[in-house]
Amino acid sequence: MSNRSDAASEPILVVKSVERRFGGLVAVSVDHLEVPRHKITALIGPNGAGKTTLFNVLTGFDHADAGHWKFDGVDISGWPAYRVARQGMVRTFQLTKALAGLTVLDNMLLGASGQSGERLVLAPFRFRWRAEEREARERALALLDDFGLSARQNDLAATLSGGQRKLLEMARALMVEPKLVMLDEPMAGVNPALVQSLLHHVQRLRDEGRTVVFVEHDMDVVMSISDRVVCMAEGRVIADGTPAEVVSNQAVIDAYLGQRHARAT
Ligand SMILES: Nc1ncnc2c1ncn2[C@@H]1O[C@H](COP(=O)(O)OP(=O)(O)O)[C@@H](O)[C@H]1O
Numbered sequence: 001m002s003n004r005s006d007a008a009s010e011p012i013l014v015v016k017s018v019e020r021r022f023g024g025l026v027a028v029s030v031d032h033l034e035v036p037r038h039k040i041t042a043l044i045g046p047n048g049a050g051k052t053t054l055f056n057v058l059t060g061f062d063h064a065d066a067g068h069w070k071f072d073g074v075d076i077s078g079w080p081a082y083r084v085a086r087q088g089m090v091r092t093f094q095l096t097k098a099l100a101g102l103t104v105l106d107n108m109l110l111g112a113s114g115q116s117g118e119r120l121v122l123a124p125f126r127f128r129w130r131a132e133e134r135e136a137r138e139r140a141l142a143l144l145d146d147f148g149l150s151a152r153q154n155d156l157a158a159t160l161s162g163g164q165r166k167l168l169e170m171a172r173a174l175m176v177e178p179k180l181v182m183l184d185e186p187m188a189g190v191n192p193a194l195v196q197s198l199l200h201h202v203q204r205l206r207d208e209g210r211t212v213v214f215v216e217h218d219m220d221v222v223m224s225i226s227d228r229v230v231c232m233a234e235g236r237v238i239a240d241g242t243p244a245e246v247v248s249n250q251a252v253i254d255a256y257l258g259q260r261h262a263r264a265t
């Protein structure tokens with residue numbers, strides 16, 4: 001056994017020299033980034049900074065042109081998304097991916113991609129698959145209850161409001177019991193009444209011992225729930241520190257905050 005108390009203080013994710021280019025455009029060029037365990041890290045930066053691309057690469061939805069990254073001590077560079085998820089790192093999408101033609105409950109069950117039932121080699125062991133299926137259903141129902149979606153379990157996801165779909169996507173991500181949850185603009189397009197509920201859920205994830213990274217543009221939200229803030233611009237990490245440090249950083253003001261203020265006034 002490795003020494004768990006040492007592991008607990010180590011960053012859950014360490015990114016080294018990761019690059020993603022699209023033709024001549026360098027969308028992501030991150031020399032070094034560490035995500036602290038059991039904390040909420042906000043990822044901010046202007047549109048086009050590379051935030052979504054970085055999420056895509058790290059979670060196996062896109063490939064890197066260079067670099068490597070370790071999750072919980074394991075080099076997962078280049079792993080496909082389903083393996084990354086089984087390892088304990090999941091993400092949600094800026095534009096929700098809930099499958100509109102499936103029920104809320106079936107969307108949840110699809111999230112349980114760690115089931116051995118889908119591995120053909122184990123398919124003959126039906127008893128085992130059934131037990132896991134039952135567990136998955138129980139877990140799905142408990143999560144739907146947590147997220148206030150129980151009453152909608154048999155409704156098509158298409159009938160949910162935008163905010164409810166965001167909740168469904170977050171709940172679905174939790175089906176694999178992730179250690180690290182990456183949320184890409186979880187509050188975008190959500191009506192103010194549901195924003196508080198989403199914020200509460202994000203904080204609860206941390207309080208349950210998970211680690212959260214989330215992309216957010218609303219600085220009030222960022223300041224209220226983040227333990228740490230990372231700012232990207234033009235593919236690079238330009239600041240990394242406490243919320244107070246990052247909002248007063250001149251490079252962040254120049255690249256992002258000042259410009260937003262100017263637009264808003
Ligand atoms: N599939 C793609 N093909 C070409 N360019 C892309 C692709 N995905 C993203 N980009 C470009 O990469 C840059 C970073 O985009 P993105 O990661 O979506 O930024 P953010 O999420 O910070 O707004 C942008 O210039 C965007 O146009």
Ligand SMILES: [Mg+2]
Nearest residue numbers: 051052053094
């Ligand atoms: Mg984005």
